[in-house]
Amino acid sequence: MEADCSRIINGLEVYCSNQRCQWRGDLRDISTHLNKGKRDGECQYEEAKCRYEECQVRNERRYLDYHEHDECSHRLFRCQYCWKDGTYLSITMGHYNDCADYPIHCPNNCTLNTMPRHVLSAHISHQCPLEPVDCVFRWAGCNDKPLRKDVHVHTADTKHVTLLAVACGQLKKEKKQIKKENSKIKEESTKLRIENQKRELEMTKQVETLKEENSQLKHYQAIP
Template sequence: MAQFSKEELSFVEELPNDLKCPVCLNILTDPHLVSCCGHNFCGSCIERVKASNGSCPMCKEEEYQSFVDKKCLRIINGLEVYCSNKEKGCQWKGELKNMSTHLNKEKREGECQYEEAKCRYEKCQERKQRRYLKDHEDKECPQRLFQCQYCGEEGTFLSITKDHYEECRQYPVTCPNKCSSTNMPRGSLTAHINECPLEPVDCVFSWAGCNDKPLRKDVHVHTADTKHMTLLAVACGQLKKENEEMKKENEEMKKEIRENNDKIKKEMRQIRYAIPDYPLLPIKIARKNEPVHFYTGVGEHGVHMSAIVKGGNKKFTTEDVFLLLAFHEGKFEKYEPKIPKIIADDGFAKIPLMEDVKAPYKYLPHDILKNISDCDDNTDLEEGVIKIKVGTFSRGPNPAGIRFQRVTIKISFEL
């Protein structure tokens, strides 16, 4: 029986000599028969002899053959043996051929309760006799299924008792201050510390400089300690000083505000002085000989200008009307000026004369427009004077509906 070592085999009756191998002197394993003298040898023993060109170990014949001896094998398999676990207490005995079934080696289940098998949990390497295996798996194995008895979390015995207990919120703990509170769930420890009579707390006069940490139960006794009087005196002195400093700062701020107010009032007075000596747009210009002076606005684009309405190209019943504009030096010109969007408004309709454009900017003498007589399409004007043709108008009352010549032009920003 190749599957058992000679140490595992224990025969009930003494082994007959012809079932022992003459070479190795043990029970025949894989019994072979030699053709020379009919003796039996282990298959491996006789092969070894043949390989070294040896003669038959029994009859010394040099030419022989060997065959598997199935009859001999049957006899050996029928021999009665004790269980290989006899020493451990197994009472089984039976034919050799049945022992492997009895042992069912390396399997968890099997007839022989003295055979060792591995624990069912993969991570556990423990080997136990079958009769002890269930107890190990159910009660001892660190890999067995286990539930935290405090919160119900499931895991292995090892993971629950080693790691989980360290963090379980329901795990019973004792107050670290050694007060009378024991067996409280870990999760409520923080709340307990906030009222534990043995927890050190800040003195109510910590703001005044007391760094003592009396136990919560002793706070009242500690608070009554007269040493706090000294601390309070110092702290009050400090507060008083700070209060005075704040008052002083307050006064300074008030003063600053007053000064700012005065400054603003003064500036406003100055602005009032700066009111221009000519009207601001919009203005109306009638057909007169005198030019009208005005400012286009106060501020960034405010500029001093003058305007006059002139006729020209006179025909029998009509003439053309022109608006002349000029820039002058003045108080308000600050930046590059723009001519405002000019609208001629004769009381019936608004005629856009000129879009908001940058002017060919040039300061001209104050009375430049006053000296211009009538003007027409071809009149040469001094550089910088802007000429805009307002339209063709009637020279007198006209039943045909052509506008009356005494047109009034309103110059304004288009809003």
């Protein structure tokens, strides 16, 4: 009797508890239809949580596909420049700041084009027309920093003639100084050489005297 009752009840035709859902079916099938508390299930009007563990977004299942695919900040995401994998949040908020292939503009705005981040330092130090560079006459005292594109015009500036004249004068003075120092060194080495020769001569004389004394001594010893 009881079994009959439950068969009758379970066989009752019911509507889905989510009002906008068009589902109608046996009472025994409604829990499968709703699959409460689970992300996946037949009823698209049942509220569920985003499938990514760290995301707390809840919505009707029919909206979750779009959220998980295009919106969720915890969705799987690949850097489109270097193909590194991560979540949307980790790639766009963290990785983009140091991705070597991320496209950036030259800080001098020399072009509208972008370049991969790893190319920038070579661009700045060898190519960028808007980068200030040292004047070729820096050694002569020009501290101007013309833009790389203007270097030739700057180099031709007549002010360098004055600078070069001063620098030449300085060099001449230094040359004279060096010459003076050189002749001093020569003088001193000649002095040293002469002294050495004197000393050698004295030594030879001493040796000669000693030799003579020796042979005289031998002579005396020979006489018994």
